[in-house]
Structure formats: structure tokens, C-alpha cells
Amino acid sequence: MTLLDVAETHPACTVLGPGSRYVVWVQGCGIGCAGCVSPQWIPVDHSRARDVAGLADDIAGRAADGLTISGGEPFAQADAVAALIAAVRERRDLSVMSYTGYTLEHLRAHGSPGQHRLLGSLDLLVDGPYLAHRQAALRWRGSANQRLHFLTGRHAGLRDAPDHSAGLQIEVAADETVRWLGVPAVAGFRQWIEDRLGLVPSDTFQREQNR
Numbered sequence: 135m136t137l138l139d140v141a142e143t144h145p146a147c148t149v150l151g152p153g154s155r156y157v158v159w160v161q162g163c164g165i166g167c168a169g170c171v172s173p174q175w176i177p178v179d180h181s182r183a184r185d186v187a188g189l190a191d192d193i194a195g196r197a198a199d200g201l202t203i204s205g206g207e208p209f210a211q212a213d214a215v216a217a218l219i220a221a222v223r224e225r226r227d228l229s230v231m232s233y234t235g236y237t238l239e240h241l242r243a244h245g246s247p248g249q250h251r252l253l254g255s256l257d258l259l260v261d262g263p264y265l266a267h268r269q270a271a272l273r274w275r276g277s278a279n280q281r282l283h284f285l286t287g288r289h290a291g292l293r294d295a296p297d298h299s300a301g302l303q304i305e306v307a308a309d310e311t312v313r314w315l316g317v318p319a320v321a322g323f324r325q326w327i328e329d330r331l332g333l334v335p336s337d338t339f340q341r342e343q344n345r
């Protein structure tokens with residue numbers, strides 16, 4: 135059994151890659167960008183381990199156009215993430231996009247076999263650490279140093295699309311829980327919205343309303 139530490143999932147996100155995508159946010163990151171929008175997902179936490187085969191069943195059973203892996207740092211669990219992608223594609227041939235705090239050049243030059251296998255599984259990669267002083271409103275990225283790589287031809291038609299923010303996805307559940315996902319276009323957005331909506335930290339999703 136292959137296990138992957140998973141912080142959260144969402145079955146239908148429209149702001150983290152093309153179309154509607156199943157998103158897996160992995161738990162654990164050793165990079166430590168100042169201003170990281172998901173600090174609760176930085177610590178390694180094996181209590182969040184999920185069986186890759188079961189997760190692949192759930193992903194393939196949904197209506198999403200693609201799969202996006204974010205976090206946390208997907209390449210810190212490269213073997214398990216690559217195994218997840220392979221298991222998903224045994225079930226459905228989905229587009230796959232990943233984020234990483236490493237650069238593509240670093241991964242190609244110094245990556246482990248698992249990291250190379252993961253790179254070879256991706257259609258799209260957003261690379262580089264989040265740098266708050268280079269905050270920018272770009273397509274699926276938060277800072278100007280981060281690049282969108284088209285690693286296959288699957289999304290070649292999007293290469294010349296406007297490179298501006300995809301915005302945020304806001305959801306209000308029946309119990310009035312407020313959730314948001316996506317890449318904020320402005321620095322300090324997380325603190326800003328928490329202050330205005332009375333949100334409090336949550337380790338179950340991005341943020342939940344405190345009632």
C-alpha cells in the first residue's frame with residue numbers, strides 16, 4: 135500500500151488550473167516561504183496519510199477535467215504523488231498539474247528518481263517559491279518569479295492566453311461556513327479577509343468562519 139500525507143482535497147476547483155479540477159493539497163513542506171498562504175500545511179503529519187489507491191478511486195469517480203496537486207510541497211512526497219497520478223490514469227486519462235517550491239531546473243539537475251518520475255507525469259507545472267515582495271496577479275501563480283511550464287502539448291492552446299489572475303473560489307456551506315481557495319492576487323489577502331469576515335485558522339480547509 136502506498137500512502138500520501140494529504141492536508142485537504144476538493145472535487146471541483148476552477149481557479150487552480152484549466153477547467154474544473156480535483157485538487158489534492160499534500161501535507162508537509164520544508165521550503166518555508168515567508169508569507170506562505172497555507173502555513174498549516176507545512177508541518178509533516180503522517181496522521182493525515184491516505185491510501186493512494188482509494189484516493190485515485192475518488193478522483194477518477196468525479197466529473198473533474200483534471201487533477202491539481204498543491205500543498206504543502208508535492209515533490210517532498212514525489213514517489214507517492216507519482217504513484218497517485220499513475221493510479222488515476224489507470225482509471226481516467228486526466229490532465230495533471232502540480233505546484234512546487236523548487237525550480238524546474240533544480241528538479242531536473244538534482245531531483246531524485248521519484249521526482250523525475252513525477253515531473254514526467256505532469257502536463258503543467260508552476261515552479262518556484264512564493265516571494266511576497268514579488269506578489270503578482272498572474273494565472274494560477276502568486277509571485278512573478280513563479281513560472282507556468284507546459285510540459286506536454288495537452289494544454290498548448292493555453293500558452294498564449296491572457297496571463298492574469300484566475301481569481302478566488304468562494305463557497306458558503308449550508309451551515310454558513312465560509313471557505314475560499316485559489317491564489318490571492320494581492321499580498322496579505324489572507325489576513326485581510328480574516329479580519330473582515332471574522333475567520334479563524336482551521337487545519338481542515340483554508341479558513342472557516344468562527345461562529
Ligand code: SF4
Nearest residue numbers: 163166167170206235
Ligand atoms: S513551497 Fe508552497 S507550501 Fe511550501 S512554504 Fe512555499 S508557498 Fe508554502
